[in-house]
Amino acid sequence: MATISEPQAEGFRLSQLIYDTRYRSMTIQAVAFFLIMLGLYFLVGNVIRNYPGGFSFAFLGNRAGYDINQRLIEYSNDSDHSRAALVGILNTLLVAFLGCVAATFIGVFAGVLRLSKNWIVSRLMSVYVEGFRNVPLLLWILVIFAVFSESQPLVAAFREGGGADYSLFGLAAVTRSGTFIPRLVFSDGAFWVLLAVLILSIVANRMVRARLAQHQANTGQYINPLPYSLALLIIPVVAAFFVMSGITNSREQVLLAAGASEGQTLAEYAGEDRLEYCQVARDARSLNLERTLQDAGIGYRVIPNGNATAAVATFAEGNCALLAVPASQADSIMATITGLSARELSVEHAWSGITFSENENTEFHREAEVSVAPLSDTMTEGRAFEVSHPEITPTGIPRFEGGWTVSNALIALWFALSLYTGAFIAEIVRAGIQSVSKGQTEASYALGLRPSWTMNLVILPQALRVIVPPLISQFLNLTKNSSLALAVGYMDVRSTLGGITINQTGRELEGMLLLGGFYLVTSLIISAVMNVYNSSVKLKER
Amino acid sequence: MADQSSAYVRTEMLPEQSPPALETGLLKWLRENLFSSPVNTILTLVSFVIIYLALSSFIPWAFYGIWDASSLSECRAIRDELYGAPDEHGHGDVACWAVIAERWPQILFGFYPSEYYWRPILAFALFFVAIAPVLYDKLPRELAYFTPLAPFVIFWLLWGGTIWTPIAIAAGFVIGWACFKFGEEIIGSLGATIAAVVVPIVYWLLVAGPLTNGLAAILPIGIEPVESNDFGGFLLALVIGISGIVLSLPLGIALALGRQSDLFIINKFCVFFIEVFRGVPLIVWLFTASLLLNYFLPPGTNFDLMLRVIILVTLFAAAYLAEVIRGGLAALPRGQYEGADSLGLDYWQSMRLIILPQAMKISIPGIVSTFIGLFKDTTLVVFIGLLDPLKGLSDAIRATTEWNGIYWELFIFSGLLFFIFCYGMSRYSMYLERKLATDHR
Numbered sequence: 001m002a003t004i005s006e007p008q009a010e011g012f013r014l015s016q017l018i019y020d021t022r023y024r025s026m027t028i029q030a031v032a033f034f035l036i037m038l039g040l041y042f043l044v045g046n047v048i049r050n051y052p053g054g055f056s057f058a059f060l061g062n063r064a065g066y067d068i069n070q071r072l073i074e075y076s077n078d079s080d081h082s083r084a085a086l087v088g089i090l091n092t093l094l095v096a097f098l099g100c101v102a103a104t105f106i107g108v109f110a111g112v113l114r115l116s117k118n119w120i121v122s123r124l125m126s127v128y129v130e131g132f133r134n135v136p137l138l139l140w141i142l143v144i145f146a147v148f149s150e151s152q153p154l155v156a157a158f159r160e161g162g163g164a165d166y167s168l169f170g171l172a173a174v175t176r177s178g179t180f181i182p183r184l185v186f187s188d189g190a191f192w193v194l195l196a197v198l199i200l201s202i203v204a205n206r207m208v209r210a211r212l213a214q215h216q217a218n219t220g221q222y223i224n225p226l227p228y229s230l231a232l233l234i235i236p237v238v239a240a241f242f243v244m245s246g247i248t249n250s251r252e253q254v255l256l257a258a259g260a261s262e263g264q265t266l267a268e269y270a271g272e273d274r275l276e277y278c279q280v281a282r283d284a285r286s287l288n289l290e291r292t293l294q295d296a297g298i299g300y301r302v303i304p305n306g307n308a309t310a311a312v313a314t315f316a317e318g319n320c321a322l323l324a325v326p327a328s329q330a331d332s333i334m335a336t337i338t339g340l341s342a343r344e345l346s347v348e349h350a351w352s353g354i355t356f357s358e359n360e361n362t363e364f365h366r367e368a369e370v371s372v373a374p375l376s377d378t379m380t381e382g383r384a385f386e387v388s389h390p391e392i393t394p395t396g397i398p399r400f401e402g403g404w405t406v407s408n409a410l411i412a413l414w415f416a417l418s419l420y421t422g423a424f425i426a427e428i429v430r431a432g433i434q435s436v437s438k439g440q441t442e443a444s445y446a447l448g449l450r451p452s453w454t455m456n457l458v459i460l461p462q463a464l465r466v467i468v469p470p471l472i473s474q475f476l477n478l479t480k481n482s483s484l485a486l487a488v489g490y491m492d493v494r495s496t497l498g499g500i501t502i503n504q505t506g507r508e509l510e511g512m513l514l515l516g517g518f519y520l521v522t523s524l525i526i527s528a529v530m531n532v533y534n535s536s537v538k539l540k541e542r
Numbered sequence: 543m544a545d546q547s548s549a550y551v552r553t554e555m556l557p558e559q560s561p562p563a564l565e566t567g568l569l570k571w572l573r574e575n576l577f578s579s580p581v582n583t584i585l586t587l588v589s590f591v592i593i594y595l596a597l598s599s600f601i602p603w604a605f606y607g608i609w610d611a612s613s614l615s616e617c618r619a620i621r622d623e624l625y626g627a628p629d630e631h632g633h634g635d636v637a638c639w640a641v642i643a644e645r646w647p648q649i650l651f652g653f654y655p656s657e658y659y660w661r662p663i664l665a666f667a668l669f670f671v672a673i674a675p676v677l678y679d680k681l682p683r684e685l686a687y688f689t690p691l692a693p694f695v696i697f698w699l700l701w702g703g704t705i706w707t708p709i710a711i712a713a714g715f716v717i718g719w720a721c722f723k724f725g726e727e728i729i730g731s732l733g734a735t736i737a738a739v740v741v742p743i744v745y746w747l748l749v750a751g752p753l754t755n756g757l758a759a760i761l762p763i764g765i766e767p768v769e770s771n772d773f774g775g776f777l778l779a780l781v782i783g784i785s786g787i788v789l790s791l792p793l794g795i796a797l798a799l800g801r802q803s804d805l806f807i808i809n810k811f812c813v814f815f816i817e818v819f820r821g822v823p824l825i826v827w828l829f830t831a832s833l834l835l836n837y838f839l840p841p842g843t844n845f846d847l848m849l850r851v852i853i854l855v856t857l858f859a860a861a862y863l864a865e866v867i868r869g870g871l872a873a874l875p876r877g878q879y880e881g882a883d884s885l886g887l888d889y890w891q892s893m894r895l896i897i898l899p900q901a902m903k904i905s906i907p908g909i910v911s912t913f914i915g916l917f918k919d920t921t922l923v924v925f926i927g928l929l930d931p932l933k934g935l936s937d938a939i940r941a942t943t944e945w946n947g948i949y950w951e952l953f954i955f956s957g958l959l960f961f962i963f964c965y966g967m968s969r970y971s972m973y974l975e976r977k978l979a980t981d982h983r
Contacts, residue, residue, distance in 0.1 A: 025805055028808075046837065047837050050841055118578075119576060120585075120589045133964070135961050138924075138933060143953050483826065498826065508837075509834060512829065520821035523821040
């Protein structure tokens with residue numbers, strides 16, 4: 001009979017907490033936890049004692065009171081601090097997105113060329129990579145900004161005989177105070193139609209490609225999908241463009257003119273005066289009217305409006321004299337205008353002595369009868385989209401009209417971030433391609449694959465696994481480095497929320513917390529999205 | 543029959559011929575490396591055009607530059623006299639290197655008093671003496687005795703003041719070491735470790751200050767103190783960069799080990815620390831250092847902005863290093879960990895003797911590129927009001943009437959210095975990788 005000898009029950013001794021490995025990790029953790037809490041208590045306690053005015057995010061609702069020149073959404077200095085922060089956030093995301101895209105292109109290009117057998121090309125790329133990697137980003141931002149702000153011509157130099165040339169086939173102007181680029185102006189509804197057609201053709205293209213791949217899997221027959229893709233991607237959009245242009249070109253537009261008599265032509269109405277025409281932002285009608293005026297040689301001044309309703313209101317108030325409206329809506333708009341003016345007039349009479357409008361061009365609606373009449377000339381809406389390109393004002397203060405104004409701060413920051421990060425990405429791409437062993441290429445050739453197929457089907461899928469994880473961290477770095485916008489005065493989130501807002505309100509702790517939180521959340525989101533992608537390309541192991 | 547066969551037998555060798563002209567020397571090289579295919583030919587020609595465009599305007603500008611002038615307007619006057627005025631597109635302009643000739647001490651030292659320039663120069667030389675035995679193992683080992691002393695000597699040389707401050711600080715480390723060495727027999731190893739941390743901290747907080755003052759009153763040995771505000775230019779970049787590098791490495795290793803640890807609380811704390819520091823840009827941390835740090839400390843404490851920057855830069859770099867080293871730790875095969883355990887080594891022994899030497903070797907490129915990044919990022923201190931060489935000092939130089947409007951010369955000079963430092967570091971890391979490579983390829 002075997003007796004089971006129980007281990008001697010031992011009482012728990014305090015020294016076991018240190019010497020017994022079963023308890024020691026607990027002891028260490030308890031001590032660590034205690035120390036962390038003590039540190040936290042010390043820091044938070046100090047903040048509560050030191051921070052003036054207590055912790056509150058109420059300042060976000062206050063009026064910001066500062067201007068932001070580069071913005072993607074509506075903002076004025078009457079907006080509140082949270083709106084200013086949002087403008088900054090969008091600016092940061094804008095430059096980060098543009099930068100990531102450009103840096104990827106530059107990096108892949110330079111990385112592949114650095115592996116080129118062409119001696120001079122690979123040397124040139126080495127110079128680029130080493131030059132950008134070993135010099136602080138701040139220097140590149142300052143240098144590129146100085147190139148723009150010191151070496152480019154003044155706006156006035158774009159006038160006749162000023163000596164400056166338009167770039168990009170006469171469509172863009174690079175000046176000391178900003179870069180002016182062309183923009184597309186769509187007629188009513190054309191944008192959405194074209195977008196829908198484009199999306200549909202992309203979907204159809206994917207389906208056709210899937211079908212061709214299936215066909216190859218079933219029969220072994222390879223059909224080059226390129227002609228199908230090109231046809232699917234180009235023909236529908238071009239066709240849609242012409243169809244839409246046909247429709248918009250047949251839509252007649254009526255020119256409403258204040259103080260005109262029925263049946264006057266545009267030339268008669270204008271006479272020798274400069275016309276003030278009601279421009280609607282991003283509107284093909286306004287662009288076409290502008291071109292009509294230019295063709296007729298009539299001097300004009302632009303009164304900008306945010307949208308069509310605002311333009312009608314401005315017109316009704318008498319702040320501008322010429323408005324282009326669709327013929328179908330002309331009558332109702334005229335009725336509205338007469339109604340508006342009549343009401344305004346009556347109000348003005350009731351409050352005699354008080355002028356409502358600050359503009360001096362109000363003579364004609366002070367008259368008892370406001371005459372708004374359509375001119376006998378009509379025009380069409382133009383093509384489905386037109387290119388509005390910047391043009392210098394011929395007289396007065398030199399400035400550009402039309403097109404898109406991009407601040408040089410954005411351009412300099414974008415170029416510098418892309419070139420700097422591109423140098424790092426080039427190294428990543430190079431390492432990725434080199435990591436695929438030569439045997440893979442040789443095996444692929446042995447199977448009879450062409451060099452381009454070898455690259456696309458054998459090398460790149462394997463290289464991507466090596467490339468993607470460090471690429472993600474480069475994208476994160478670029479996003480964080482965009483905070484160097486400070487050096488050139490680009491209004492990113494650090495300059496709005498973390499800069500002027502903090503200076504004005506004095507809410508340093510809350511402002512910095514929000515700012516840090518924004519960057520942290522952005523970083524986590526980017527890395528989460530890219531990790532999903534990474535797990536889709538990584539080696540599938542059994 | 544014999545005649546027939548003999549007709550085919552060669553009785554003498556043909557004379558050796560030189561290879562075809564296209565297969566030798568320069569022509570072969572050109573053909574293989576520059577013009578091997580139509581695409582390559584186009585690329586080569588495009589490259590030549592790019593190089594020509596870049597150099598044709600830069601080389602005359604740089605080489606005809608004017609070195610001897612006292613202001614930009616004087617520079618331009620000399621240029622107009624020598625080469626004529628440039629046209630409206632700036633062709634024919636030349637560099638005005640005179641600004642470098644006149645202001646280079648400022649770009650290197652900031653507003654450090656010029657009569658004490660020997661102190662940072664000596665400190666820099668001592669730094670090389672201290673770091674040489676770490677970088678090159680062929681040097682005599684005795685040199686390494688100076689290495690632990692160097693930080694205190696360099697600190698004293700740079701900031702000056704009484705000699706007792708660095709001595710009193712160094713004494714804290716000696717006390718810690720003594721606690722660890724002699725406390726083990728009395729209070730056990732864990733107790734000795736805790737004592738080695740706690741006793742020096744208590745000493746620094748409570749004893750070091752009065753001790754320094756007392757000793758300075760009795761024996762006033764010292765050199766003229768220099769304020770942190772006077773530091774600038776590359777001196778500032780190097781002080782912040784080198785302190786950050788030296789301090790962040792041990793912290794980074796500790797964080798990486800913490801992140802690999804099984805202990806839940808320590809693991810989560812390290813993960814949180816690393817992610818928060820990596821997720822937020824350095825500029826935001828620098829603003830935290832300048833705006834917020836005072837709120838987190840007891841009322842009335844106010845310490846040097848430069849020290850705050852060094853602390854934040856160190857923590858930031860440590861978080862990046864931790865991730866790099868974690869990669870190295872993860873790349874080691876499990877067998878190395880198990881082998882260390884089977885030898886009966888405890889955690890610290892196995893880390894110190896088996897794991898870390900291999901993990902660090904794997905992560906050398908990442909570590910060095912983090913250091914290069916840290917050194918480049920020292921330029922960001924300009925945004926919290928310190929005088930970095932790129933923007934702070936070049937703005938300061940441009941703010942004077944003599945040099946108002948000068949850009950490229952300053953950018954090129956400081957860019958070149960940064961390039962030399964960073965490129966040197968990356969070359970050293972390649973040398974180190976080659977030296978430590980033990981695998982056979």
